Amino acid sequence: MKLIGSLTSPYVRKVRIVMAEKKLDFQLVLEDVWGSDSILKINPLGKVPCLVMEGQDSITGAMFDSRVIVEYVDTLSPVGKLIPDRGRERCEVRTWEALADGIMDAAILARQERHWPHRTDAQRSTAWADRQLGKVHAGLAAMSQGLGEKAWCSGNHFSLADIAVGCALGWLEFRFPDIHWRESHPNLARHMDKLSQRASFAETVPTA
Structure with a gap:
């Protein structure tokens, strides 16, 4: 592949x-x-x-x-099933993924509005960027509330939900260091630190 x-x-x-x-x-x-x-x-x-x-x-x-x-x-190997096959558990994992992807969608739109080189400063909309960042902060709050003090985002084991959340948080650290989500949501910070110890995360840290 x-x-x-x-x-x-x-x-x-x-x-x-x-x-x-x-x-x-x-x-x-x-x-x-x-x-x-x-x-x-x-x-x-x-x-x-x-x-x-x-x-x-x-x-x-x-x-x-x-x-x-x-x-x-996830269907190609029986190793480490990441998405439940059916039912509420499956929907919960996919909802976590949708939340994490939605945060990234909004953050990317805000970044493009701020930095896209084919747009002049006069053409940029601070209000539009702020609206997208509002979605990011709301999404982070929902993510923090959903995680609470649980060991994993969904169920009692590592899943696609944790991967999606880790990718969203990692990208925010990479592109938006001014969003201090670690201070605002310490449970997300602890979760990210745990995920970062996995080889799959350590070997894919975004680089410029």
Whole structure:
């Protein structure tokens, strides 16, 4: 398998961590979607991550969107089941993932509004960026409340919920050091520190 992505994308990191936890071999192909349109040959939406099956380098052989990819990857190996098969437990894990992805979605929009080079300062909207960051803070509060003093986000073991949360928190540390979520939500800080000790997290820390 070939995973097309970047070292900074939290969505790509989520897939990489799932692949590592499932002990699956894959080739990581780095792609700068802002500097090249070549990704469009594989994903018409021009986004990463994108998983390409062996021998299928076309849109018809590609799988995109991190949620779709991790759903598929979790079925490839019985090692460390990350998504429950059915019922309320499954919905709970996927809701945690949606919350974490939503925080990242909002934070990325805020960052683009602040820093996208093809927009002048006069064209930037502070109100728009602040609105997105409001979603980030609300999401962090919900995340903290949901975790409470539990050992894991969902159920009694490590799951995709924890991976998604860790990727969101890690990306905020990387791109928004001015959001002091560790001080505001110490339980999230403890959880992140525990996750960071796993090899899958330590080996995928985002770098510029």
